[in-house]
Amino acid sequence: MKYFKYLIQFLLVVSLFLIFKILGPRLSSYLSGKIFELIGPFFRSKEIIHSNIKRAFPKINTSDLKKMTRKMWNNYGRVFAEYMFIKNFRYGHLAANIKIEGQEILDDIKNKNEQVVFVSGHFSNFELMALTLESNGIKLSTIYRPLNNVFLNKIMEGIRKKYICKNQIKKGIGGLKKLLYLKKNNFSTALMIDQRVSEGILSNFFNQKASTTTIPAQLIKKFSINIVPVYIERINGLNFKIIINDPLNFRKEASNQDITDKLNKILEGMIIKKPEQWIWSHNRWK
Numbered sequence: 001m002k003y004f005k006y007l008i009q010f011l012l013v014v015s016l017f018l019i020f021k022i023l024g025p026r027l028s029s030y031l032s033g034k035i036f037e038l039i040g041p042f043f044r045s046k047e048i049i050h051s052n053i054k055r056a057f058p059k060i061n062t063s064d065l066k067k068m069t070r071k072m073w074n075n076y077g078r079v080f081a082e083y084m085f086i087k088n089f090r091y092g093h094l095a096a097n098i099k100i101e102g103q104e105i106l107d108d109i110k111n112k113n114e115q116v117v118f119v120s121g122h123f124s125n126f127e128l129m130a131l132t133l134e135s136n137g138i139k140l141s142t143i144y145r146p147l148n149n150v151f152l153n154k155i156m157e158g159i160r161k162k163y164i165c166k167n168q169i170k171k172g173i174g175g176l177k178k179l180l181y182l183k184k185n186n187f188s189t190a191l192m193i194d195q196r197v198s199e200g201i202l203s204n205f206f207n208q209k210a211s212t213t214t215i216p217a218q219l220i221k222k223f224s225i226n227i228v229p230v231y232i233e234r235i236n237g238l239n240f241k242i243i244i245n246d247p248l249n250f251r252k253e254a255s256n257q258d259i260t261d262k263l264n265k266i267l268e269g270m271i272i273k274k275p276e277q278w279i280w281s282h283n284r285w286k
Contacts, residue, residue: 003150010151020084025094028081029238036077037070044281052280056206056271071276075234079125082238083156086163090131094238098132102244105228109247110137115186116226116247117216121194121267122279124234130165130190132242133230141167141182143175143191143215165190183223190230191215194267196284203260206268210285217259220250227263231270234277 020028049069054060060068088094100106109116118140120129130142142165147153161168167182169175169189179189196211203212216227226247233241245266250259271278 006149025085029078032077032081033074036073040073049280068276097239105244115188116228118190120230124232124277139187143169205264214256217256
């Protein structure tokens with residue numbers, strides 16, 4: 001039954017991707033955003049989303065809560081449609097729609113052949129982070145969690161490896177071996193740090209404990225490298241701004257807890273800028 005459900009999802013997604021291909025990027029992104037505003041609440045619990053938002057913004061009123069939720073689904077839908085046009089963001093006309101603040105930081109990392117850990121969250125079209133870093137000449141690997149749907153996962157892995165980042169590292173023991181190999185060959189690493197993980201530690205996130213990954217902290221301590229926070233914002237439609245922040249150099253004696261707490265605080269600041277562009281549907285504080 002599970003695989004039958006996955007197959008139906010796969011066929012639906014492929015059909016939508018074909019329609020998007022015909023409609024083109026702008027119309028597809030717009031329509032998919034509107035569609036997700038309508039159907040999103042049927043796939044993810046409204047109660048969980050509202051509960052998460054209230055944890056971060058306890059004084060939010062009902063009207064703003066509904067507005068933020070609607071805009072979140074709109075962005076979610078846009079990201080879904082934009083997968084069909086990821087190639088154009090890297091090699092085609094849409095590449096000009098990505099503006100970078102902090103280009104000099106990337107250039108410095110590249111010119112010094114320096115490895116760092118780039119961290120961000122699921123903001124805006126989050127796939128554009130690794131795509132932009134690699135297309136700017138950064139030697140990069142990125143850590144990802146495979147989709148549960150085995151049929152869709154093959155498509156997503158293909159898109160990511162071909163157009164987003166060649167060196168995709170699957171979470172797990174096998175992925176860890178590949179990660180360490182690439183680190184020894186001076187590759188930087190990019191990862192999202194905003195999802196709940198079973199193997200993490202409890203760290204304050206909007207003044208409440210949340211299980212958080214320690215991978216950045218472990219890489220910092222093992223390889224003595226810097227952290228570079230990256231923020232992605234959808235300006236309007238298919239236009240994006242990517243902000244490369246100054247590298248953070250943690251003291252050698254800094255603990256995993258200290259580093260993880262600091263990164264969660266940075267993540268909070270990013271979310272507050274445009275909360276409707278962050279994915280609130282994950283049960284972050286479970």
